[in-house]
Amino acid sequence: MSQPSPKPPPKRFQLPPDTTTAYARDGAVILRGLLTPAEVQRLAEGIEHNLAHLSPLAAVASQPDDPGRFTEDFCTWQDNPAYQQLLFDSALPDAAAQLMQSTGVRLYHDHLLVKEPGTRQPTPWHQDQPYYNVSGRQNVSFWIPVDPVPLASTLRLVAGSHAGTWYMPRSFRDQQAKWFPDGALAELPDIDVDPARYRQLAWAMAPGDVLAFHMLSLHASSGVGPTARRRVFSARYLGDDARHAPRPWPTSPPFPGLADRLPAGAAMDDASFPLVR
């Protein structure tokens, strides 16, 4: 009887040394050609599977009269072998270890962000970590388009905004304070009116390119053109210093029952957050 073929070892990908320095300084870097065409194709299949089988956490993040549609979904990797292949077996875990300067790499969550042709809905400026249930500085989110993304509809980031300040997280469509109470954190400054003070980073991207950013980096995007789909998958990883920070409100995404299993201040050692390296 033939043996099943052994699982390939996780891929190594040596980042140029200045990439890690730039990530620590700016909180965002572009990694050109990190994924192979075959990996991008498999991820695109995974995204189509996800769109056809949306989870209970999925939401349409655009207005009903938007000529396109902005669909989001979260935490579906356990039901999606294509996502698992990317999250566990691609060069992402190795790149994450280098960027975070961490020995261990733990999957935090996956996030689907698809803007259909003609979507007007912008993504407002925000940081991700204030919506989460995790503390620590060693983290990275990878924003991974499977379609070409021109400069006009790519993710924009404020260089250095990951340095420390936590800004008030608010609901995107109606600006409600549904996480930290009003007044608990600094209000977001008007980033677009002061480009000298808030230096923006943005890269046009081809399939295979990956944008890496810190969970405290301020980021935003515009809508998309009338013919282009912008299918993006985001992979979020945590490093050695990540600790559970349970909140008295539902986080985005939520992790139901986690607070009963994992005390405040504990490492994120739970089946929902497997070590990938």
Ligand SMILES: O=C(O)CCC(=O)C(=O)O
């Ligand atoms: O894709 C977008 O428009 C927004 C992305 C985003 O907010 C994120 O990846 O955290």
